[in-house]
Amino acid sequence: MSNKSSSMNRKKSSEMDQEKRIVVIDPDKCKPNSAAFAHLKRHAGQCGKECIQIVAKKVIQVSETACSVCVNRCKQCPGDAISVVKLPSNLTTDTTHRYGVNSFKLHGLPIPRPGHVLGLLGTNGTGKSTCLSILSGRVKPNLGQVEPPKPEWTDIIKYYRGSDLQNYFSGVIEDQLRVVVKPQLEAGFARRLKGKSVRELMKARDERGMMDRYAKLLDLENVMDREAQDLSGGELQRFAAACTMCRDADVYMFDEVTSFLDIKQRLQVTEVMRNLVHGGKEEWGENTDQVVSKKYVIVVEHDLAILDYMSDFVQCLYGAPGAYGVVTSRSRVRNGINQFLAGYIPSDNMRFRPYALTFKVTTSDFNVGSELDEVEDEADGGGKEKVGDKAMGTLRYPDMSKVRQRKNEEGEVVSRFELNIKSGSFSDCECIVMMGENGTGKTTFMELLAGRNKEQRGKEAAIGSYQSQNLGEGDANPSLASLGVSYKPQAMNPKHRKFKGSVNDLMEAEINRALQDRLFRLLVLKPLGMDALGDLSVSSLSGGEMQRLSIVLCLGTPALVYLIDEPSAGLDCEQRVIAAKVMKRWVVNHMKRTIFLVEHDFVMASTMADKVIVFEGEAGIKATAMAPCSVADGFNQFLKVLDVTFRKDPINLRPRINKKNSRLDKMQKNAGEYYLFDIVDDVDDDDL
Secondary structure (H helix, E strand, O other): OHHHHHOOOOEOOHHHHOOOEEEEEOOOOOOOOOHHHHHHHHHOOOOOOOOEEEEOOOEEEEOOOOOHHHHHHHHOOHHHOEEEEEOOOOOOEOEEEEOOOOOOEEEOOOOOOOOEEEEEEEOOOOOHHHHHHHHOOOOOOOOOOOOOOOOOHHHHHHHOOOOHHHHHHHHHHOOOOOEEEEOOOOOOOOHHHOOOEHHHHHHHOOOOOOHHHHHHHOOOHHHOOOEHHHOOHHHHHHHHHHHHHHOOOOEEEEEOOOOOOOHHHHHHHHHHHHHHHHOOHHHHOOOHHHHHOOOEEEEEOOOHHHHHHHOOEEEEEEEEOOOEEEEOOOEEHHHHHHHHHHOEEOOOOEEOOOOOOOOOOOOOOOOOOOHHHHHHHHHHHHOOOOOOOOOOOEEEEOOEEEEEEEEOOOOOEEEEEEEEEOOEEEEOOEEEEEEOOOOOOHHHHHHHHHOOOOOOOOOOOEOOOOHHHOOOOOOOOOEOHHHOEEEEOOOOOHHHHOOOOEHHHHHHHHHHHHHOOHHHHHHHHOOOOOHHHOOOEHHHOOHHHHHHHHHHHHHOOOOOEEEEEOOOOOOOHHHHHHHHHHHHHHHHHHOOOEEEEEOOOHHHHHHHOOEEEEEEEEOOOEEEEOOOEEHHHHHHHHHHHHOOOEEEOOOOOOEEEOOOOOHHHHHHHHHOOOEOOOOOOOOOHHHO
16 A cells, blocks of 8 residues: 555655666566576575566566675676666656566656647657557556556546646546557558558548548548558558548647658648648638647657657657656757757756767767777778778769669550759769659669669679760660679668578678778767677567668778668667768768768758759659759758758757748748758747
8 A cells, every 4th residue: 555655646756766777678588598597597596685586487587676796697697688777866757657577667758738749759769659658548557566456547647636647647538538649650550451442541530521631732642542551661651640630539649750751741741740730720620729729749750850840849758778768848849859969958957868969070979988089090090901092083974864664464564764864973072962752763873873773784884984974875874883882772681681690690791891990890880889789680670770780781891982772761869860970970081982872851961961962853753863062052952842941050050940931931032042051049939
């Protein structure tokens, strides 16, 4: 009874001052036949206490009040099966939910506000999806009590009395608030819809009679009669968002709604989602003001520019991925995002990251202690092996074209796409970013440069050679293959997915020479967190972990040109900033090489770009790749087509989207500056 009464106070208990660590066991690494299980079984009970226990002969449990000797034994556990994580001593709330003993725990919950969009920002593994599950009513928060008796809903509502969550949970359990959730798109999402068309599935969920409207706004009209399992990643994402908004609900939740979408589509989805609480009569009819004042919208998003644009308020999550997560208090969008990037929450006086994330590539972004000075000396030429000794200077590629067409069984052409590439040039130490809608040929251009097309296959001339500038009719398009190319494709490499072995085994097989380079380990492997993935099986990696591995394999391959297609897919907001700086620092600043990059995250693209190639035309039919141009010209040309303007935040220089028809938006459009490179003092969003 005392345990239950103590849990009814949201304030941190006095025991938390003593409990400054949690022990998290990875069940996949601590199975009965593993070395980790044998190690812990050998030491169970040796201290005379029940610090380490074996439950039902198959499960290891470690007490979080374990003695220092047993804690050290846990730290020495082979295979990194156990993580001993120190908790911040000044947490303001007690545990909201815990999945079990030695499992993830969540402190605090997001507090949605009716009539507004609440954005959730945080790294992977800190509890964002758990928050959505609790707020949707699918998971009952146990307030940290993993053993019976667990709290009932009446206890939970009493626990949150006096806060907005009291009324919210009361509405959810009494069916006064209806909740719909757009989940993350995992591998089995489309398979569950097999055999049904897009129109059939949307019509079954069209409780508001808005199917045709959303199909038009989200460019789904051309795929309405196609089966759901045949949709591309971007089409499936827009279809899932449209189905969610067609439902008649009080609470709309969107988990990573912009993955696989290009910038134009991200803005389209954002506008439609905001209309759920800020729309006019076309959205909710005559009683719009009365209806939207009772609607909740909660969004999990990793694209900082889109999160900034779509949200009215932000709550951040920080912690140790897989161990614990802490939800911060609700704040204005600009303040919340800037505090997360700074790694410091002033209201809680909490420093959760030792460095701030800014959008400048500097040598001190990842301070690795006293070794940093030696690393910088080696990078400046003091190392054993000099890089950039095979400088290629400036290379020019000619006008090129590529036609892709698909035929049916009768030999008839059912689809045809034509890409025309205007001649251009590039040099060492440059990052050229390709910007355009999905279906305008960016990946096709990358494959041409890599020499991956059937008509090339070693028959093509090398870009920059005399032959490439004097092509005859019928000659294959030139490529960079003979000069040395490292290509990270958009989709995960099937060969890597089928690899039977650990991450370390794959890296040793593919980039063993790079692994011997101390600079590569410190400037690439360390910031991308590959040490934690080394012993994991490649086939068990998540999408984000596989993406980081693909980036490492690409950067570790010796080449003159690096072709990297959508490296941000699957990465959280913090990992995107880190990956951008790692790629540019290693390839451009250190190796003195060239990067061709395809990226839809505008924050990441603006961080890396030295030149821009803009793709224009009609997606899926005919498009043109313009010649590389300056960042200013490229961004302005691309954003003018989208009719959207950006400015820079004066604190960390991150790009921010101006509210449509705001004062600053109109001023930049009149001046023809769709991307404002000058830093202006930022004021309240409503005044812009």
